Amino acid sequence: MSASIQSAKIGDSVIRKEDHRLVTGAGCFSDDVNLPGQAYSVMLRSPHAHAKVLGIHTKNALKCPGVISILTGQDLITDKIKAIPHRPFSPHPADIMLTNSDGSEMFMAPHYPLVVDKVRHVGEAVAMVIAESLAAAKDGAEAIEVDYEILPSVTDTVSAAKKNAPRVFDTAPSNVCLDAETGDREKTEQAFAKAAKIVSFTTWIPRITGVPLEPRAAVGEYTDNGRHYTLHAGTSGAWRTQMDIAIMLGVHEDHVRVITKDVGGHFGTRGMLYGEFLLVVWAARRVGRPVKWTCDRQEAFVSDYQARDLAVEAELALDEKGHFLAIRGSNISNAGGHTTNFSPLRKGVEIMSTIYRMPAAFFRARGVVSNTAPTRPYRSSGRPEVIYVMERLIDLAALACGIDRVTLRRINLLQNHEMPYTNPFGMVFSDGDYHQSMEKALRMADWDGFEQRRQEAKTRGQCRGIGIANYVDTASGVPRERAEMTLRADGTVEVIIGTVSTGQGHETSFAQLVTDWLGVPFDQVKILTGDTQFVKFGGGTHSGRGLRLASIVIHSACQTIIKKGKRIAALLLKCEPSVIEFKEGVFYQKGELGQESQGGPVSLTQVAEASMGLTDLPEELQGPLRAIGDETVTVAEFPYGCQVVEVEIDPQLGSLKIINYTAVDDVGRAVNPAIIHGQVHGGIAQGVGQALMEQAHYDPVSGQLLSGSFMDYAMPRASDFPFFNAQYIEIPSKTHPLGMRPAGEGGTAPALGVMINAICHALQDYGVKHVEMPATSERIWQAIQQAQATKTS
Amino acid sequence: MPNVSLTINGKKISQPIEARTLLVQLLRDQLSLTGTHVGCDTSQCGCCTVHLNGKGVKSCAVLALSCQDSVITTIEGLAEGETLHPMQQAFREGHALQCGFCTPGMIMAGIDMVKRKGYELDEKTVREELEGNLCRCTGYHTIVKAIQAGARAMKNL
Known part of the structure; x- marks a missing residue:
């Protein structure tokens, strides 16, 4: 070989x-596993975003040929199955703590694999049908009658935070589960009071979903002899899944075995236990034979853990020379229909100022629930969102102050001698040569030659733009x-x-x-x-x-x-x-x-x-x-780098082409360069996907997910990209004993910001200040029309 | 139950199937050829691409019964013993996969592309021709390069 x-x-x-x-x-992927005598299951999922379940009638369904059993939330309660053990934050000492500013406990509510009281989002599992074949199970699911009392729903993040919003949990005083403050309010107010310039930016980083190409699948086994459960499923780590299932079943971990072979993508989506994984092993015990479940793609769209969805209001204060004085604002993170995870909120807000010198900062950080699929960390959790906000603020500030965007970055980007640097939220960035990565990216992208290329594009009626974004990624997680x-x-x-x-x-x-x-x-x-x-x-x-x-x-x-x-x-x-x-x-x-x-x-x-x-x-x-x-390992790593993107927009159509995509990442010490480049390329594609096309779109009135298939959810395709111009630098990390820095998330972290910066730069002559994500051709075209209409009026 | 007879990876198969059985279900569920994957239910992702009488098709959109007397090649039928097909070799050497779930479909689509478009494939052609194959891991960079390299290598087959 x-x-x-x-x-x-x-x-x-x-x-x-x-x-x-x-x-x-x-x-050997999850659905490739088949066991002798296995039965097949399907989940009956809620068609409503918010509804009380008054009754589940299974009599007719049980008569369907081949149907073996139908299980509901009541059966879970009868069997004393516990709720999914969600951990809202991963336990790492390098991250800051977020707690309610009024001193109260953060609101958490149990999340069961099958609904026990009311459905809280479209696609929540209401019943599990087990049958001799997949087709028979589907027939059985169709014959189940559920009495729903439909309730008003809320899906939008800012709306969900309002006092009069439909209440996702009756036991909570509002949908705001966590309402924290971080930074130094007084110092920040003082800095803003003496600012020469204040730039503000209000935005929403849309809800997306991770879409690993392999849909989830699981086979559960149970043997009476030894009361032993076995789960075959794609996970991000078999041990944690074993622990969670043992907790839910109320058995010792030795009674649970989890087997994960090839896993067809993850990106954060598989990082917490999925209820169906518990259901297949529990059902196997109930029916006395192995039970298989395979998620189809439409089901994945409504039931996979989704991501991002952060509403931000931010202000940046600068002095007359362009030095950053302070940043303040509010972040609201949408956890979806259950209190599953607030980690992206924390991972974002704690580095709101990213790798720029920021003497003061103050942010309110809220986590809300809504009638949408639950969310959890997705590639570079929380950071792409806030890096996008910071990098947009810088470009807006550059315009407002009449300072060149690169110069403004050079002025404020932390210098080597300032490391380790404690940011205004209390995070300690250990080391990094941020100027080296930025200057290298600028050179690789031939930033200085851009104007000439812009002029050439203009002769063809095309709008060229170039954008830049620096990033830092806080690598912590389970230590x-x-x-x-x-x-x-x-x-x-x-x-x-x-x-x-x-x-x-x-x-x-x-x-x-x-x-x-x-x-x-x-x-x-x-x-x-x-x-x-x-x-x-x-x-x-x-x-x-x-x-x-x-x-x-x-x-x-x-x-x-x-x-x-x-x-x-x-x-x-x-x-x-x-x-x-x-x-x-x-x-x-x-x-x-x-x-x-x-x-x-x-x-x-x-x-x-x-x-x-x-x-x-x-x-x-x-x-x-x-x-x-x-x-x-209780120290975190802070990989960093810079991306520069050049785009061309056809103003007649709003269509966009990426001309050149440059990425520089400090990986500390490269183990397998080809694997590193692959990680960067894939990370870029996911970030660009979010910036340009992806959105899990919920109808604001009905709460229906309108982007529930590959026909509706825009996935980045090969024709959306050029070959990437990615290089890494190797400055050994001072906090990792072998000098290594993670490379898996750097592709995504700056991609949102750099794309939108490039688009806005391309449209600058039209007077377009900002385009919200996803910056589809239609949105770009509308932005041009609106800016022109404003100009003429 | 009707019967379907066809040749899969050089082997003659005669199998009773339910009329509604899709080709991908026949391959995966009845013949245990699990290298052909299912990544969606709307024929967008291309993970299930196989060759039907020499042409690339999405096996999730073909009824098995309609393949009577056909010749099917799946990802399992490409290599000759330990010797990989040039397209498989190009993917492997070019790091053109990460999780590997879309890979069988990508390789089958790549070979189909070469058959239709020739051995010298420019970047634009490959990217456009991959319209029906999704990958979430690679950003397509190495896949496009591997298909170009595989295409050139196929000239020597």
Whole structure:
């Protein structure tokens, strides 16, 4: 295989181990799992956004041929199934805390996999039909009659926050579940009082949905013998799913096994437990056979956890020279129909000033519920939203103050000597050379040559625009990760790790680490993951924590293996462990590498064989050579970078073409450049998708999701992009022991801001100040018409 | 139940099926050829693309019964033993996949593109021709390049 002949160390674009199976159709995604005797299930979902469920009549449905059972929320209660254990914030000490400013508790309400009182969004599961075939289950679902008392609904974020809005939870005083303040109000007011210029910006970062290409699917099993539940499903980490299911079932975690194989995308959408995963294992117990559920795409649109949806009012104060003095405003995050997650609110507001010097800041941060699908973090959770706001404010300020946009950024962008920098919300940015990344991006994009290109475009009747946005991404998330490493006598190294790849190529990049650090051939490293039978802990894949934490625990395990190996090698070479050195997979006595010495050098494989074979070894060295790396990393990483985008707009049509997309990311230390570039490209596409076309559009009156299929929800396609001009820089992180910075979210973080900045720049001559997202051709065209009408009037 | 007879990946199949069975259901559910994926229900995503009598089709939009006496190739039928098809090889070498869910459809669509458009595919053509195949991971950058590389490599087949 070509993988074995190419170098496969840190820094090499190794061909991925995963890809042979994935290009031959031999992958195993959730819906590819089928168990003997399995029954099929479908979810009957609410057609209403907000309604009391007065009764569910299943008599006729149960008579449908092939229908085995119909389960409802009442059955969950009868069986004492607990609510989904949502964690509104991930527990990381580097993030700020948001608490109600009046000192009261944040409002949280139980979320059951099947409705128990009233439906709170279109698509919420009301009943589960289990049948001999999928078709029979669908027939059964159609025959169920539900009595709904339809209630007024609210989907819009700002409207939901109002006192007189329809109440999503009767037990709450309003839809505002969290109402926090952060920053320094007094200092901020003082700064605004002496400002030479104040720029304000009110916007809404639309609701979108993650759309991993693989729809969710799950198969549940139950065996009476041992009362054991098994779930086969695509998750972002099997261990957390196991914990959550055990909590809901009220059983010890040992009674639950979760198996995750190939996962067809995640982007944050799979980061919390989905109710259906509990339902299939519970139903399997109920009906005495395995139960399968496969989500279809339209169902995914109404029931996947959705994302973004932040309403912002912000003001930036500047002095007469353009120095930023303060930022203030209000953020309202829409959690949807359940109190699932408020993390994007926090992740955003805590870096509202991004990587600019900001002496003071004050923000009100509210989390509201509404009659929409629940939301949770989506690629670069919270940050693309606020980076967009900050970068728009800067461009608006540049116009208002008559200062060049790049100059304004240069003036205010933090300098190296100011690091570590504590921002006005209390976040500490450890290190970073923000000017280097920005200047590199400007050069790569030939910013200085833009005017000439603009003139050329003008001769063709086209409007060219160029935009710039800097970003910082706060990588925190679950701080603990664990790797178990075993060296087999045949030289194979097995690494069990909790974090699961959902496309990031862990089998490859993690193996490269081991190859580099232990000198083991790449083909002999096996990364084992996704099965709680052997995975004892793993925080899941999110917050740029995959390689960031895996590298730390794998490094730690490698060090232990080497340490143990030195002791065995010393016994084999009849010397003291202190004189043994290790390099490139070989143990040798100091100064004797390459020389014929007394029995040395000894390979790692020989050491592994000895640990299995020699009976006179100390007890702790006998058996397979093993090591565990288990670390809790309480420092966050702050990857950063800059993007520059050049667009061309046809003013007659409002149509837009991306001419050049430049991205610079500091990745600290690159493990697999091809994988990094892939992450950046994909991240850009998701950010651009949000900026230009995507929206989960709810009808404001009925609460219906109008974008419920690929016919209605605009997905970015190949023809929407050019080849990307992406490069990374490697300035080793000062807070990561190996210098690495996450690279998975940087593509998305500045993409919203840079796109809208480029569009507004292109339309500047028309007097267009701003275009809201998604900046569709229609919106761009309308903006031109309105600006012209204003001009002539 | 009616019967359908067809050749899939060089193997003759004769199978009783419900009349409403879609080609993708026959492949996945009855023949366990799970490399062909289902990513939507409106024939937009292209994950289920296979070759029907040499032409690329979305198998979620074809009734299995209509394939009587047809020749079908799926992603599982491309490689010859351990030797990958040049398009598969191009995707693998070009890092043209991340999660891999859209990949079988992309590869089948890529080969179909070469058959219709030739071995020298410019960027614009590839991007336009990918109208019916969605990818959420890659931003299409490496996919477009892999299809161009795969197309050139197919010249030597």
